[in-house]
Structures are given as structure tokens and as C-alpha cells.
Amino acid sequence: MIDKKLLDILVCPVTKSPLKYDKKNNELISKSAKLTYRIKDDIPILLPKNLEKFKVLEAEYHDHEAHHYGEINMINSFHVTHYHQKYLKIINELKDNSVILEVGSGDGNDAKNITKPKITIIQSDISFEMVKLAKNNKKNNAKTVYVVSDAEKIPCKDNSLDAIMIVGALHHLPSPINFFKEARRALSSNGILIVGFEPNSWPYFYIYPCIRFLKKLLMIEKYTSSKHSDVSIGDSETEGFTYSDFKLFLNESNLKLEKIQRIWFLFGFIHTLLSIVNSKLPQDKSIDLPIWLQKLIIYFDDFILTLPIIRNFCWHWTLVAKK
Numbered sequence: 001m002i003d004k005k006l007l008d009i010l011v012c013p014v015t016k017s018p019l020k021y022d023k024k025n026n027e028l029i030s031k032s033a034k035l036t037y038r039i040k041d042d043i044p045i046l047l048p049k050n051l052e053k054f055k056v057l058e059a060e061y062h063d064h065e066a067h068h069y070g071e072i073n074m075i076n077s078f079h080v081t082h083y084h085q086k087y088l089k090i091i092n093e094l095k096d097n098s099v100i101l102e103v104g105s106g107d108g109n110d111a112k113n114i115t116k117p118k119i120t121i122i123q124s125d126i127s128f129e130m131v132k133l134a135k136n137n138k139k140n141n142a143k144t145v146y147v148v149s150d151a152e153k154i155p156c157k158d159n160s161l162d163a164i165m166i167v168g169a170l171h172h173l174p175s176p177i178n179f180f181k182e183a184r185r186a187l188s189s190n191g192i193l194i195v196g197f198e199p200n201s202w203p204y205f206y207i208y209p210c211i212r213f214l215k216k217l218l219m220i221e222k223y224t225s226s227k228h229s230d231v232s233i234g235d236s237e238t239e240g241f242t243y244s245d246f247k248l249f250l251n252e253s254n255l256k257l258e259k260i261q262r263i264w265f266l267f268g269f270i271h272t273l274l275s276i277v278n279s280k281l282p283q284d285k286s287i288d289l290p291i292w293l294q295k296l297i298i299y300f301d302d303f304i305l306t307l308p309i310i311r312n313f314c315w316h317w318t319l320v321a322k323k
């Protein structure tokens, strides 16, 4: 059965025409475009039929790795959650009856911390297994519905959303600008766009090549490679984003920057090292710094990232923009 409010918002991802629920075949139909979309385990699959190879590979990788996701990325460590809480606060302060779309929502790690009850969250991801996992992980009391969709083809009506959130998923897109343009189309006037925890560019040019070189030089590749299957095509092809990239995306999509937060200086190095070590350890043996030390480093990082020049060397960005 498909949620009534969701059906009012959803459109065909290709033509943006309204969708009708066909109860007999349990599918959504776009009559004008003569297209049908399957519903599996109550999750509408709103992907274009001719999805690009890059996105098919992304979906397949995340379908396969869904259950290891949190383990690989240390998503529950204080130095990560501390920064997630900052943008989740914005969502938790939205007015009652707001509708929020999370794009590339993964296993639902962020949505479970949205505590405001009278809002609707649409959690979407290109990977069906990730969406299923998010559905099974639901812990909050906000009304949540689930959709499989592509970030570059948002299946929501024009001006229908109060907020859109994308966290750690923009760098998985072949054309991020398409997402920004789609976000502008689907946001209501004054709607909020949150782009959370996207990687900065410089480590891709200085740090990661050095790590690869050192592994080769020391012949320790086979000892340091992860126990999980490689990385997704998005992760292997991205070169992160500079501040200018974001300014360009916002300009081209006619969105206004409200706030930009720079994340991690020292902690970027520590996190990279911990991730390498933890990728070799069983989950129950993974290591982390004590919280007091994490707080101290975050305090230092937040200060140092206010300084000119050095602040360009943050490891991640979070930005808040408005339509």
C-alpha cells in the first residue's frame, strides 16, 4: 500500500508528471509518459529505465556493502556525530507538517536522529538494500516513507519540499550540478538545502596519493587493504569539492548560501589512520580515541579552521543554502 501524502508529492522522475497507484499490479503509473514503476516491499522504485552505468555500479556496490556501511565509516564516533548533530538541529527546528527529502540516505543513520514528530521524511537512495536497511533501522517517531531514486532525478513535485538533505552522497554523483538544479526545482520558496559532510579536494591530491605510494613502497598493500570489497565507483572517481565548486553549484542553480562549516583539520589525519586500522579489525575490536580527547581535538580544529589560508585545509564541508 502506498502512503497517500507521499502519492501527492511523488512524480515520474523522467517527465515530472503525476503518478497513479495501480493496486492490482502494485505499481505506480505515469499515464502521460506511459511508464510504470515497481513497488517492492512497500518501497516505490522510481528509477529511470535507462540508468547510466555509473549509477548502476553505485547501486550494486551499496546493495552489496549495505550491512557493513556503519562499520566502514565510523559513523557513530563522537568526532563524526558531533558535526551531524549541527545540521540535524536545523531539521529538528522546522515547523510542524514540514516535508523533508533525504537523498542518498544510506542506512538511515541521520534520519534516526530526527526527533521532531510532526514532520514527514522521505528517505531515498539509489540502492534498494540501503533503503530497506533504513526502513528496518527506523527508531524515531517522525513519519517516514521510503523511495528508491536517483539524486539527479528527484521524483518530487515542483515546490513541494521544505528541506532537502544530502550527506556524504554528493561526491557519489557523476554530475552534482544536476542535483542542485533538481533540489531548487523541488524546494518550496525559502526551502532549505543541507549538504553535509562532503570531502574537500586537497587530500585527494596530497594525502591519498602519499598513502598509496607509502603502501607500495613498504609493500604492505595486502596488509592494509580493507576486508570489505574495494570502494564504490563514486568514491574512487571523486576528487572532492573546493569552496569554489560549491559557489559555482549554488550560482548555477540559483540557490543562496546561508552557512558553510569547515570540518576537521587534525582529525582528518587521525580519522584516516583509524579507518585504515579499523578496516582490518573485527567490528567489536575497532579502536577509537577517548571522547575527552576527541572533544579537545575538535575544539582545536574548530579554532584553527577559522584562520585564513589554513581554513582551506578542512577535510570536509557542510553547507546550508536556501531557495
Ligand SMILES: C[S@@+](CC[C@H](N)C(=O)[O-])C[C@H]1O[C@@H](n2cnc3c(N)ncnc32)[C@H](O)[C@@H]1O
Pocket (backbone or CB within 6 Å): 055, 058, 059, 062, 075, 103, 104, 105, 106, 107, 108, 109, 110, 124, 125, 126, 127, 130, 149, 150, 151, 152, 166, 167, 168, 169, 172, 173, 234
Ligand atoms: C557514503 S553513503 C552516505 C549515506 C548516508 N547519507 C550517511 O551519511 O550515512 C553514499 C550513499 O549515496 C547513495 N548514492 C550513490 N549514488 C546515488 C544517486 N545517484 N542517487 C541517490 N543515492 C545515491 C549510495 O547508495 C549510498 O547509500
